[in-house]
Amino acid sequence: MSDIKSGGPALRQSSESSASTASGYGMLILLLVILVGGPAFGIWAAQRNMDAAAGITLVVGSIAFAFIAIGFYLLQPNQAVVITLFGDYKGTDRTTGLRWTWPWMIKKKLSVRANNIISERIKVNDLRGNPIEMAAQVVWRVTDSAQALFDVDDYKAFVNVQIEAAVRTIGSRYPYDDFEHQEVTLRGNHDQVGAELRLELIERLKVAGITVDECGFTHLAYAQEIAGAMLRRQQAQAVVAARQTLVEGAVGMVEMALDQLSAKNVVELDDERRAAMVSNLMVVLCGERDTQPIVNAGSLYQ
Known part of the structure; x- marks a missing residue:
């Protein structure tokens, strides 16, 4: 993690790193050995009147079984697990399959798959002050799991708020239409305005470790009160x-x-x-x- 100063108290910005974890399949074999070998040894010791050895085997085997079993977790493709120890970030595991780490590590799973969201229709004043209604479709995904979990309170709610803010910013930057075709407009330059909206969202969401793959407007029209006049x-x-x-x-x-x-x-x-x-x-x-x-x-x- 690094410290960033922005005219006030130092703000800590997280950065994703790889966690030290192990494949779960080797630990699964060890678990099966304990599950089968422990009772077998206990029975063998009991038959030879080695009650103390049988009891110790039962206790140690139970503790070892619980110790190993708690450390397992499963990762599907495009999933990540953020690992912390007593509140300290220890890394992120993105390796798919059965995984294992120390039982005292806290594991937080999150998806790094692409998410698609369509924003609510919002009313914006365009460059000429005309009220218009806008809604956007955004495809976003998490690129830095540490930033997503530790630098913002709720990264999904953060995305929704920033989409609305970006749509308002872009909507007020251009006129809805230009009948003389001399200006960049919201209605006539979808590709250009959509690309600018994507750049605006990337800039706003990078603090949360999120990038935007695609975006565009799903609704663009004059507001009801001026639609007839326009x-x-x-x-x-x-x-x-x-x-x-x-x-x-x-x-x-x-x-x-x-x-x-x-x-x-x-x-x-x-x-x-x-x-x-x-x-x-x-x-x-x-x-x-x-x-x-x-x-x-x-x-x-x-």
Whole structure:
């Protein structure tokens, strides 16, 4: 363990180390020898009127049996056992199978497998102050068992709290949406924002010996109180953008039509006739309904 000073009292940061343990299979054989050999020797001694030897064998065998049996523990893949002695950290055992250590050692088992959690929906104000609802999915696992057990009170509760804090931080750092597509947004840049959320969580959780393998948003939407207004705003901006594109295309088509009419000498147009044709073409090209042709049998000047 090392001491870390941060402007106040020294804080002790734990660090995982390997524990001195033994394979349980050798001790299991010894246990079977005691279990079979002890009673056999006791019977043999009793038959020869060696009552004292038989009694000593029974007592010693019982104590040895209990001593060995208490030291066994079993480790499955991706599990670890943290071993302490009178509150002092003695190391972590990650070797799978049947294991054995001294009976007076305190053993605390924990999982180092990947955990998946989906946070609760929380309300956050984005960069522009709009209330939005967010929820995240996070895959995390313990990398340092000593830090997880000794540097935080409850590492699972710690993960939940830090996920909420990180989501609030990232949510307030960017706008929900940018209709001009000039900024990084929560809705339009999922990969970039998700990667930044992962880095934020790794930084927050490293004090507990935890890393984050994957994370992303499972829910992202405007809050109920402004969802309707924002929807109307999106619709209005979409209509304006569509109209702008339509007008730009219509102007180009009118310009092309007038240029070709003049180049091929189809008709001679003065300014008034040109203006009338432009008006009619713009109505035809930009109108939302089908146009009805009108045959003009007279003249524009009568």
